[in-house]
Amino acid sequence: xxxxxxxxxxxxxxxxxxxxxxxxxxxxxxxxxxxxxxxxxxxxxxxxxxxxxxxxxxxxxxxxxxxxxxxxxxxxxxxxxxxxxxxxxxxxxxxxxxxxxxxxxxxxxxxxxxxxxxxxxxxxxxxxxxxxxxxxxxxxxxxxxxxxxxxxxxxxxxxxxxxxxxxxxxxxxxxxxxxxxxxxxxxxxxxxxxxxxxxxxxxxxxxxxxxxxxxxxxxxxxxxxxxxxxxxxxxxxxxxxxxxxxxxxxxxxxxxxxxxxxxxxxxxxxxxxxxxxxxxxxxxxxxxxxxxxxxxxxxxxxxxxxxxxxxxxxxxxxxxxxxxxxxxxxxxxxxxxxxxxxxxxxxxxxxxxxxxxxxxxxxxxxxxxxxxxxxxxxxxxxxxxxxxxxxxxxxxxxxxxxxxxxxxxxxxxxxxxxxxxxxxxxxxxxxxxxxxxxxxxxxxxxxxxxxxxxxxxxxxxxxxxxxxxxxxxxxxxxxxxxxxxxxxxxxxxxxxxxxxxxxxxxxxxxxxxxxxxxxxxxxxxxxxxxxxxxxxxxxxxxxxxxxxxxxxxxxxxxxxxxxxxxxxxxxxxxxxxxxxxxxxxxxxxxxx
Ligand SMILES: O=P(O)(O)O[C@@H]1[C@@H](OP(=O)(O)O)[C@H](OP(=O)(O)O)[C@H](O)[C@H](OP(=O)(O)O)[C@H]1OP(=O)(O)O
Ligand SMILES: Nc1ncnc2c1ncn2[C@@H]1O[C@H](COP(=O)(O)OP(=O)(O)OP(=O)(O)O)[C@@H](O)[C@H]1O
Numbered sequence: 001x002x003x004x005x006x007x008x009x010x011x012x013x014x015x016x017x018x019x020x021x022x023x024x025x026x027x028x029x030x031x032x033x034x035x036x037x038x039x040x041x042x043x044x045x046x047x048x049x050x051x052x053x054x055x056x057x058x059x060x061x062x063x064x065x066x067x068x069x070x071x072x073x074x075x076x077x078x079x080x081x082x083x084x085x086x087x088x089x090x091x092x093x094x095x096x097x098x099x100x101x102x103x104x105x106x107x108x109x110x111x112x113x114x115x116x117x118x119x120x121x122x123x124x125x126x127x128x129x130x131x132x133x134x135x136x137x138x139x140x141x142x143x144x145x146x147x148x149x150x151x152x153x154x155x156x157x158x159x160x161x162x163x164x165x166x167x168x169x170x171x172x173x174x175x176x177x178x179x180x181x182x183x184x185x186x187x188x189x190x191x192x193x194x195x196x197x198x199x200x201x202x203x204x205x206x207x208x209x210x211x212x213x214x215x216x217x218x219x220x221x222x223x224x225x226x227x228x229x230x231x232x233x234x235x236x237x238x239x240x241x242x243x244x245x246x247x248x249x250x251x252x253x254x255x256x257x258x259x260x261x262x263x264x265x266x267x268x269x270x271x272x273x274x275x276x277x278x279x280x281x282x283x284x285x286x287x288x289x290x291x292x293x294x295x296x297x298x299x300x301x302x303x304x305x306x307x308x309x310x311x312x313x314x315x316x317x318x319x320x321x322x323x324x325x326x327x328x329x330x331x332x333x334x335x336x337x338x339x340x341x342x343x344x345x346x347x348x349x350x351x352x353x354x355x356x357x358x359x360x361x362x363x364x365x366x367x368x369x370x371x372x373x374x375x376x377x378x379x380x381x382x383x384x385x386x387x388x389x390x391x392x393x394x395x396x397x398x399x400x401x402x403x404x405x406x407x408x409x410x411x412x413x414x415x416x417x418x419x420x421x422x423x424x425x426x427x428x429x430x431x432x433x434x435x436x437x438x439x440x441x442x443x444x445x446x447x448x449x450x451x452x453x454x455x456x457x458x459x460x461x462x463x464x465x466x467x468x469x470x471x472x473x474x475x476x477x478x479x480x481x482x483x484x485x486x487x488x489x490x491x492x493x494x495x496x497x498x499x500x501x502x503x504x505x506x507x508x509x510x511x512x513x514x515x516x517x518x519x520x521x522x523x524x525x526x527x528x529x530x531x532x533x534x535x536x537x538x539x540x541x542x543x544x545x546x547x548x549x550x551x552x553x554x555x556x557x558x559x560x561x562x563x564x565x566x567x568x569x570x571x572x573x574x575x576x577x578x579x580x581x582x583x584x585x586x587x588x589x590x591x592x
Contacts, residue, residue: 039078039081039082039086040078040079040081040088040139040141040187040189041078042141043078043141043143043187044143044144045143045144045145045156047077047078047079047143048090048143048156048185049069049156050156050159050160050163051069051163052067052068052069052070052073052074052077052079053065053066053067053068053069053090053160053163053164054066054068054163054164054167055164055167055168056089056190056192056277056278056279057272057274057279058094058168058169058172059105059556060094060104060105060106060176061093061094061105061558062091062092062093062094062558063091063092063093063094063164063168063178064089064090064091064092064188064190065089065090065091065092065160065164066087066089066190066192066193066277067079067080067087067088067089067190067193071084071196074087083195084195084196085195085198086189086190086193087189087190087193088187088188088189088190089187089188089189089190089192089193090185090186090187090188091119091140091185091186091187091188092157092160092161092178092179092182092185093178093179093182094176094177094178094179095176095177095178095179095180095181095182096175096176097173097174097175097176097177104564104567104571105176106175106176115375116375116558116559116561117376117377117378117381117559118142118184118378119140119142119186119558119559120140120141120142120186121378122378122381122557122558122559123137123140123557125378125381125382125385126378126381126382126385126426126559127429127557129385129386129389130333130337130385130388130389130426130430131329131333131554132329133326136326136552136553136554137553137554137555137557138188138189138191138436138553138555139188139189140186140187140188140189141186141187142184142185142186142187143184143185143186143187144183144184145157145182145183145184145185146183146184154180154181156185157178157179157180157182157185158180160178161177161178161180165177190277191436191438191553191555192274192277192278193277194275194276194277198440199291199294199295199440199441200275200438200439200440201273201274201275201291201292201295201438201439201440202273202274202275202436202437202438202439203271203272203273203274203310203314203436203437203439204271204272204273204274204434204435204436204437204555205260205270205271205314205318205434205435205436205437206269206270206271206432206433206434206435206556207242207245207270207327207330207434207435208242208270208431208432209242209334209431210242210243210245210246210327210330210331210334211243211246211331211332211334211335212243213341215590215591215592216579216592217241217242217243219239219240219241219242220236220239220241221575221576221579222575223236223239224236224575224578224579224582225574225575225578225579228578229578229581229582229585231582231586232586233586233587233588236586236588238259238262239259240256240259240260240262240263240270241255241256241259242256244256244259245318245327246324246327246328246331248324250319253315253318253319254311254315256318257311257314257315257318258311260314261283261307261310261311261314262307264283265283265307267281273288273310275287275288275291283305283306283307283310284305284306285306288306289306292306292309292310295439295440295441296309296313313439314437317437317439317550322552323435323552326435326552326554327435330430330433330554333426333427333430334427334430334431335427337388337423337424337426337427337430338420338423338424338426338427338428339415339420339423340420340424341572342358342424342565342568342569342572343569343572343573345358345420345421345424345565346358346565346569348417348420349372349417349421352372352417353372353373353417355373357566358565358566358569359373359421359562359563359564359565359566360373360566361373372417372418372421373562375561375562376421376422376425376559376562380418380422381422381426381559384419384422384423384426385426388423421562421565424565424568425559425560425562425564425565428560428564428568429557429558429559429560430557432556432560433554433555433556433557434554434555434556435552435553435554436552436553436554436555437550437551437552438550438551438553439549439550440549441549
C-alpha cells in the first residue's frame with residue numbers, strides 16, 4: 001500500500017486558505033484521501049496518474065503540470081473540487097541537464113546541492129507570516145514518493161516527464177529537466193484553472209527589485225548586462241521599471257504597465273498571460289481578443305488591440321490600494337530584510353570566516369559547531385522571521401497575530417553574520433516572486449477572501465468609485481521615493497564596514513517604531529492623489545476593468561540556496577561594470 005502524503009505544518013495554511021470558499025461552495029464529492037469533507041483532500045502517490053497531467057509552465061527550478069484528465073475522474077480523485085471551480089496543479093522540481101549550459105538556477109560553486117527546507121513548510125511558517133496576509137499564497141502540500149513509493153513515484157515522474165517534454169520551450173529543455181530523483185511532488189492550487197463555461201484571464205507579473213539602490217533602477221541596469229551592452233538609449237527609456245510600479249504616480253504606473261505588456265509581446269518573462277489554463281504567447285490571438293471583448297464589453301475590440309485593453313485593465317488593477325499595499329510590502333521586505341548590500345556582506349564574510357567565496361568558509365574557520373556555511377534550517381528561518389516581525393509596528397503585528405513589537409529601547413540588538421545571510425536569502429526570494437492576478441466577472445472567490453466588496457465598480461462614464469481596502473495592514477508601508485540612497489552602506493573598509501553594520505543592524509533589528517528606513521519613506525499613497533484619482537483626472541481611464549473582479553496571489557516564493565550568495569556577488573560586479581561602460585558609451589544623463 002502506498003504511504004500517505006506528507007502534509008506537514010502547511011496543512012494549516014492549506015485548510016485555512018480554503019476556509020472562505022468552503023463556506024460558500026457545495027461539499028466535495030471526493031472519495032480520495034482521508035478528509036472526505038475537505039477539498040483538496042490529502043493525496044498520496046497512488047493517486048498520481050501520468051495520463052491526467054499536461055504541461056502548464058516552468059521557471060528556472062520548477063515545472064508546473066495542470067490537470068488534464070477527465071473532469072469527473074478529477075473530481076472523484078480530488079484534483080478538482082466538487083463544482084469544478086478549483087483544481088490542483090503539480091509542481092515538480094527540475095535538475096540540471098547539461099554541464100556548461102547552466103543557468104543561474106543551478107550555478108554552483110561547491111558542486112554539492114544545498115538542502116533547502118521543504119517548500120510547503122517554508123511557505124507556511126516563514127513566507128506567509130512575513131507577507132502578513134493569510135490567504136495570499138495559494139495552498140500547497142507535498143506528496144511523498146519516498147520509501148516504498150519511490151518505485152511507483154519515480155515511474156510517475158519518468159512517465160509524466162516524457163509526456164510533457166515536447167511542450168517545453170527549447171531553451172528550458174536544453175538546460176534542465178524534471179528531477180526524476182526528487183522523491184516528492186508538491187501540489188498547489190492551479191491559479192490558471194478555468195471551470196468549463198467560465199471565462200477567466202490570469203496574468204502573472206514578476207515585478208523584481210521594487211526599491212531604489214542608487215541613481216538608477218537595479219532592474220534596468222541588469223537589462224543592460226543581459227543585452228550585453230547592446231541596449232539603445234531609446235530602449236532604456238522604454239524599459240519596464242519596477243520603481244514606477246511603486247511610485248504612487250498614475251502616469252508612471254501606466255508606463256510600467258505598458259512596458260510589462262510590451263515585455264510579454266516580445267517574449268519576456270516579467271508578464272505572462274493565461275487563458276483557459278494555457279499560456280497565451282501571441283497578443284494577436286483571436287481567442288484572447290474574444291475573451292477580452294466578452295470580459296470587457298466596454299472596450300471596442302475592432303478599434304482596440306488586446307494589448308491596449310490589457311494595459312488599460314492592468315494599470316487599473318495595479319493602482320488599486322490592495323495591489324499597491326502588496327507591492328509596497330514586497331518592496332519593504334526586499335530592502336529591509338537585507339540591509340547590507342552583497343559586497344558589504346562579502347567583506348564581512350571574508351573577515352569572519354577567512355573564506356574567499358561568499359558562502360564558503362576558509363580552512364581555519366572556527367565555526368565547526370554551527371558552520372556559517374551550513375544550509376539554513378526551516379527552524380532558523382522561522383525564528384529569524386519571527387524576530388523580525390516582532391520589531392514591526394503594532395498594526396502589522398496585530399494583523400498577523402504576532403506578538404507586540406519590541407519597545408524602542410531595545411535598539412542595541414546586534415545583527416550577526418548569520419542573520420545577515422538569512423536576511424539576504426529571504427530578501428532574494430521576495431525579489432524573485434511573482435504576483436498572480438485572476439480576472440473575471442465578479443464572483444465571490446474572484447475577490448480576495450477577506451473582502452466583501454468588489455475591488456472596483458464604475459459609473460457609466462468610466463470613473464471608478466473605489467472603496468480602498470487595505471489588503472495588508474500597512475499604515476507604515478508607504479511609497480518608496482526613488483531618489484533616496486540605498487539603505488545599505490557599500491564601503492569596504494573595516495571602519496566604515498563597522499559603521500554600516502551598526503546602521504544596518506539598527507535598521508533591521510533596532511526596534512525602532514518603524515522598520516522602514518526613513519530615507520525610503522515617502523507619502524502614503526492615500527495621502528496625496530492616489531493613482532486612481534490621478535488617472536481619472538488624466539482622462540486615460542477607459543473603465544475597462546469596470547465589471548471585472550480580481551483575485552491576487554503571490555507565487556514563486558521558494559528558498560534560495562546558500563551557494564547563490566557568491567553568484568549574486570559576481571553578478572553585481574559584472575552588472576556595475578557593464579552598466580558604467582554602457583552609460584558612458586550611450587551618454588546616459590546622470591539623473592533620469
Ligand atoms: O538573478 P536574476 O535577477 O536574473 O533572477 C533569476 C531569474 O531571472 P530573471 O532575471 O527574472 O529572468 C530566473 O528566472 P528565469 O529562469 O530567467 O525565468 C530565476 O527566477 C532565478 O531564480 P532561481 O535560481 O530559479 O531560484 C533568478 O535568480 P535569483 O533571483 O536567485 O537571483
Ligand atoms: N499556483 C500556480 N498556479 C498556476 N501557475 C503557476 C502556479 N505557480 C507557478 N505557476 C507557473 O509556473 C511557473 C514556474 O513556477 P515557479 O515560479 O514556482 O518556478 P521557478 O522555477 O521558481 O520560477 P523562477 O525561475 O521564475 O524563479 C510560474 O512562472 C507560473 O507561470
